[in-house]
Amino acid sequence: MKKVYLTIDDSPGTQFTQKVNLLAKHNIPAVFFCIGELIEKYPAAVVDSIHKGFIIANHSYTHPAFSKISLEQAKEEIYKTDQIIEGIYQTAGVKRPAKWFRFPYGDKGDFRNGKVFSIFKQGSRKRGATIQKMLRELGYEQPAMDGVTYRYMQKAKLWDDADWAWTFDIMEWAVEMEKPVQGLYNLDKVLQRLKTKNPRDCRGFLMGENRWLSSPSDEILLLHDHEATNEDFATIINYLRTLPFSFVSFDQFTQTEA
Numbered sequence: 001m002k003k004v005y006l007t008i009d010d011s012p013g014t015q016f017t018q019k020v021n022l023l024a025k026h027n028i029p030a031v032f033f034c035i036g037e038l039i040e041k042y043p044a045a046v047v048d049s050i051h052k053g054f055i056i057a058n059h060s061y062t063h064p065a066f067s068k069i070s071l072e073q074a075k076e077e078i079y080k081t082d083q084i085i086e087g088i089y090q091t092a093g094v095k096r097p098a099k100w101f102r103f104p105y106g107d108k109g110d111f112r113n114g115k116v117f118s119i120f121k122q123g124s125r126k127r128g129a130t131i132q133k134m135l136r137e138l139g140y141e142q143p144a145m146d147g148v149t150y151r152y153m154q155k156a157k158l159w160d161d162a163d164w165a166w167t168f169d170i171m172e173w174a175v176e177m178e179k180p181v182q183g184l185y186n187l188d189k190v191l192q193r194l195k196t197k198n199p200r201d202c203r204g205f206l207m208g209e210n211r212w213l214s215s216p217s218d219e220i221l222l223l224h225d226h227e228a229t230n231e232d233f234a235t236i237i238n239y240l241r242t243l244p245f246s247f248v249s250f251d252q253f254t255q256t257e258a
Contacts, residue, residue: 036081066109
């Protein structure tokens, strides 16, 4: 059966604990890519999530687009949150199981603004490589996910980098926009897209490969912890539970550490 790695960006929000409890109730594991300044705001909730078996990962300190900040600022965004996460695991009394990072907006700081399938501009590849080096020097690497077999991941060299990408964005964030992407202006439209066998990806052309429910590949699923979609979270999770795949267990997450 197709397997799914659930990853949730932009935590912790005001309903973080409720979301953690919902996932724990249904035995659904997740990696929370957390914003450093929000961890500082809700430390007890994050400690509680660790005690419930969830994994806390680095999503920068203030959630900037890395192509719009200096290299020194990029280093600070990564390092500061790394230290905060280290401290939160110490407070929890739990050994940090892995060091994982995801760029805000998927923007690797290489001036492609998250369009990871587009061509590098002059000098942008070197800048991106510099930021990747920063991550590796701090011990960040992707976990091995051999069941994710999409050719576009290999062609774009996404497995070569230290940060986590994703294969399927639920795109519930689109309902927050003044002009929603792909016409996803309400929750019903988001759920309809989830049952589409080969939905479009907002990052660009993916080699025309069959994806999502039309592909046997495992998935790295992206969801968000946003205020505007708090009320939609439980509905989305419950809908995902009806689809033909299984969520990867907590043990498998930590065992796949590179």
